[in-house]
Structures are given as C-alpha cells and as structure tokens.
Amino acid sequence: MFKLNSKTQDSLLFYILRFISLLVIFLLLFIIFILFKSAWPSISQNGIGFIFKTEWNPVEQHFGALAFIFGTLITSFLALLIATPVSIFVALFISEYLPKSASRILSLLVEMVAAIPSIVFGLFGIFYLAPMVRDSFSPFLKTYLGFLPFFQGPSFGIGILTASLILAIMIIPTVTSICRSVFELIPKHQKEAAYALGSTKFEMIKLAVLSPSISGISSAVVLGLGRALGETMAVTMLIGNSPNITKSIFAPAATMASVMANEYTDANNPQHVASLCYLALLLFLITFLSNLFAKSIVKNFSKMG
Amino acid sequence: MSKSELSEKIILEAKNLEAWFGDFQAVKGIDVSYHERTINAIIGPSGCGKSTYLRCLNRIHEEIEGTHVRGQVLLEGQNIYDKKIDVVDVRKRIGMVFQKPNPFPSMSILDNVVIGLRLQGINKRSTLLEVAETCLKKAALWEEVKDKLSSLGTSLSGGQQQRLCIARALAINPPVLLMDEPTSALDPIATAKIEELMNEIKRDYTVIIVTHNMQQAARISDYTSFFVYGKMIEHGLSSDIFTNPKEKQTEDYISGRFG
Numbered sequence: 021m022f023k024l025n026s027k028t029q030d031s032l033l034f035y036i037l038r039f040i041s042l043l044v045i046f047l048l049l050f051i052i053f054i055l056f057k058s059a060w061p062s063i064s065q066n067g068i069g070f071i072f073k074t075e076w077n078p079v080e081q082h083f084g085a086l087a088f089i090f091g092t093l094i095t096s097f098l099a100l101l102i103a104t105p106v107s108i109f110v111a112l113f114i115s116e117y118l119p120k121s122a123s124r125i126l127s128l129l130v131e132m133v134a135a136i137p138s139i140v141f142g143l144f145g146i147f148y149l150a151p152m153v154r155d156s157f158s159p160f161l162k163t164y165l166g167f168l169p170f171f172q173g174p175s176f177g178i179g180i181l182t183a184s185l186i187l188a189i190m191i192i193p194t195v196t197s198i199c200r201s202v203f204e205l206i207p208k209h210q211k212e213a214a215y216a217l218g219s220t221k222f223e224m225i226k227l228a229v230l231s232p233s234i235s236g237i238s239s240a241v242v243l244g245l246g247r248a249l250g251e252t253m254a255v256t257m258l259i260g261n262s263p264n265i266t267k268s269i270f271a272p273a274a275t276m277a278s279v280m281a282n283e284y285t286d287a288n289n290p291q292h293v294a295s296l297c298y299l300a301l302l303l304f305l306i307t308f309l310s311n312l313f314a315k316s317i318v319k320n321f322s323k324m325g
Numbered sequence: 326m327s328k329s330e331l332s333e334k335i336i337l338e339a340k341n342l343e344a345w346f347g348d349f350q351a352v353k354g355i356d357v358s359y360h361e362r363t364i365n366a367i368i369g370p371s372g373c374g375k376s377t378y379l380r381c382l383n384r385i386h387e388e389i390e391g392t393h394v395r396g397q398v399l400l401e402g403q404n405i406y407d408k409k410i411d412v413v414d415v416r417k418r419i420g421m422v423f424q425k426p427n428p429f430p431s432m433s434i435l436d437n438v439v440i441g442l443r444l445q446g447i448n449k450r451s452t453l454l455e456v457a458e459t460c461l462k463k464a465a466l467w468e469e470v471k472d473k474l475s476s477l478g479t480s481l482s483g484g485q486q487q488r489l490c491i492a493r494a495l496a497i498n499p500p501v502l503l504m505d506e507p508t509s510a511l512d513p514i515a516t517a518k519i520e521e522l523m524n525e526i527k528r529d530y531t532v533i534i535v536t537h538n539m540q541q542a543a544r545i546s547d548y549t550s551f552f553v554y555g556k557m558i559e560h561g562l563s564s565d566i567f568t569n570p571k572e573k574q575t576e577d578y579i580s581g582r583f584g
Binding site for chain 2: 119120207209210211212213214215216217218219220223227228231232234
C-alpha cells in the first residue's frame, strides 16, 4: 500500500468522519421528508384540524387524531407517575444502601428488565396483568377512589390502566439506571458535609443526593417518557384499541403507535395511509418536542448547580 | 500562649482508639486528651493515619464501607462509641471542616450557613439571619458576602468557600471543631485568613486540626501530636514539640530529615 503523507492522512480521516456524520443527519432529514411526503394527501385535506378531531372512521373516510394523542399522552403520563418514584427509590437503595457487591448485582438485574422484548411484556400483560387489574386493582380503586370520575365504569382488564402499568414496568429500568448514575456522581465530600452537620441518613439523602440531582432526575424521566410515547407492541396488545376519549382509566383506548401498528396492513385507500403517516409525523413531533423540553430543563437546572 | 493560660479542663479524650479499613489498621492505640478552648495540631508524614484518626473523633470514618473502629472517645466524659449514643447527636456536638471546600452546590450562601439549624428544626427567619451573621463574622467572611447572601455558595472563591464551610460548622455551635487539612487546597493569602480566624474562634471552641504544614502547626496550635504509621509518637505543648522534642523520630521529622 502506498504511504500517504501525514497531512493527507489527517485530512482524509477528517473528510471520512465528516461524511459519515453528515450521513446520519441526512438520514434524519430524509425520514422526516418521506413521512411528510406520505402524509401530504391527509395534511392537505384535513389541515391542522386533524389534531383536534376525535372521530376516526376509515370506512367513512373520517380521520381525526385527538383520541390517539389523548391515549398516547395519558398512558405515558400514568406510566411516568408510577415509574418515577419507584425508579428513584430503587436507584437510592442501590447507590446509598447496598454494599458495592450487592449493588452491582441488583443494578444488573434491574437492567435485565430492559432486555425483555416488548412482545414478552405484552404476553405477560395479557395473561397475567390484565386479569389482575380486572379482578383486584380495579375493585380496590373503585372502593377507595370511586368517587372520582377517573375510577368509575366497568373494567375488563384491557384498557388504559393496564397499558400504563406495563409501560411503567418497561421504563423503570431506564429511569432507574440513569438516576443511579446521577446519584453515583455525587462526590463523597458532599455526603460527608451533610453527615458532619448531624444529618440522619434520610436527611443526608435529601440534602446531598436528591437536591443536587434534580436536573439529572428530570432528564431520566424525560428519557423514560421518550420510550413510553413510542412504545408500540405491548401497548397495542393491552390498550383495547378503541379510539375513545374517556375519563375512566379502566376504559379501553388507543395510542398513536397502536393504531399505526393495527391498521397499516389493512389501509388500502390513500387517505387512510396518508392519515396514518400524518399520525406518525405528529408522534415524531411530540417526542421531538419532549426531548427539546427536557434539554431546556436540564440546562436551567445545571445553570443553578 | 504560655502553659498557665491554657485551660486545664479536658473536653475530648481518646482511649486506646484503633481504626481499620478492612484488614488494614490505620490507627493504632491512640491515647490523648484535649483541653477546652485550645488549638491542637496533628502532624505527620502522609499516610500516617492522622486524617483517619480525626475522622474517628466524630464517627464519620464508619460511613466508609468496610471500616471499623475500636476503643473509646470521651466527649465531656461520655463515650461517643457507646451503643446508647446516637451518632447524629455526636456530630452535632463535634463539627468538621474538610480538606476540600464543600458547600452544598444547590444552596445560597445563607442557606449553606444555616442548614445545620434547619436540620434541627429551627426555621424562624430572624433567628437564622442572626446566627448566619454571627457565624459569618466569626469565619471572617461577613464583610465579603453580606450584600449577596442569596447567591450560590459555589459562586465564591475557594478560600471564601472554605470560610463558608467553617461558618456552616460553627452555626450549630459544636464545642469541638475538627479540621482536616483545611488550607491544603488554598493559596497563602486564603490560608493566612483562615489561620487568623482560628485564633479568634479558639475563644469559644476547641479545635483539632490535621495539617501537613509544620509551620502552620507551629504558628497556630497550643498542642501538637506527631503521628507515624498510625501511632502517636509524641504529644505535648507545641512550644516544646517544635523546640525541644523528646523523641528522636519527632526531631528528625520537624528538622526535615524524614517525612
């Protein structure tokens, strides 16, 4: 092989790296372009009103996204509501209470949960979680919180609550492992400063671990949100796939991802296909905005710290 | 200060104190007593166990995984390692300033000073402000920060941060203050300020300071202990230790022949 002089070698490397990096950015733009192009027939016909219309009837050619946006947001929100405290507690237990050897094993086990394929969660949900929600959780919630409209109406086991629970289980490993690494970044001298002032362990955790970690925890939560918004398989199996906006968390619903997964094979007429692509574009926009939002929180908090 | 002016009252006493990291014994059978309102320096070559020893005096050594301590430390006659004693109470009475300034990064200057009081449930704003002013004055920081008490503690310079940490430790009014090489990360001017304020706080507090700087020990302390390999070789009035040490090893160390 002929030998390049060092200057050529360096600039060659630079151009190759730049080319590959640009390729990735190009890919992102290309996907957006294709989505936009495929969605165009629906965008031009329905306009921005697509977002605010609730009816979705492929047979009569009525397409509105609101029910799916609602389904996606409500399941993700409930999942975060359940997963965030659990993840913070698990991460605190791993980083502050367990001896090093045990903490390594436990964090490995928690991360293994993330390795379980989505479809397996779906099956677990169908055969185990859904009957449990129907027979135990729902009656319990109805008894104690039944005066609230969110906990009224029949529960078949398949619906918003079950989908949210499965989503929560799926994002716990992500949120836990980020929280744990945030907590482990806290310098030892900060914890000792708290101890030296006569803090109990609980006060030390509040003072030296949690309060400087707020930005880290928020970024963990938003990354979990990113996963929950787009999660498809398990949710599709558990949510009931009925495009309704209801108050009750026991009722079936549908998410943006679930309707795409359910209907893309049967979508024959061009308006239906285009509307599914419009939904895809919207889902992409929502995850994009939530990421942007997360970045801005992190920036504001890290300015403080 | 001549010996006759120093208090005779013993406030803190170590009895056959030993400390381990796993199997490694870092502190070996220390017996010493400290008089009220004195500055006590601990000197010795690095790795001699002087910091570990200091960290046994407020039971913070045990926060490191795999460590343990044997022996007694008597605070006003009461063994702080007694099973009936709550470690949290011990640390409220024996304050500590660390090698690296460590104000809480998410807190303002004011909050940093009064956090110890808040932990004790004192939340009355006028009380907190009063204590903050007194302690910041004792730590010779008041003039520099009085107009920006709500800025972040970490916005201060290193020397100011260390004085902030001293104010924070003083705010809960512990009779004993431990200092673990408090000036080793600071420049000479910041160091001089801290040495100066130590002379002031000695009126109200007993200070035990680990230092790698013999001149510092000679300048500020009433008593000095010399440690080698986890053992205390000699303890006595600083004026004696630095001019007329009893032990050959001490003499070699302070004259710069080893260490």
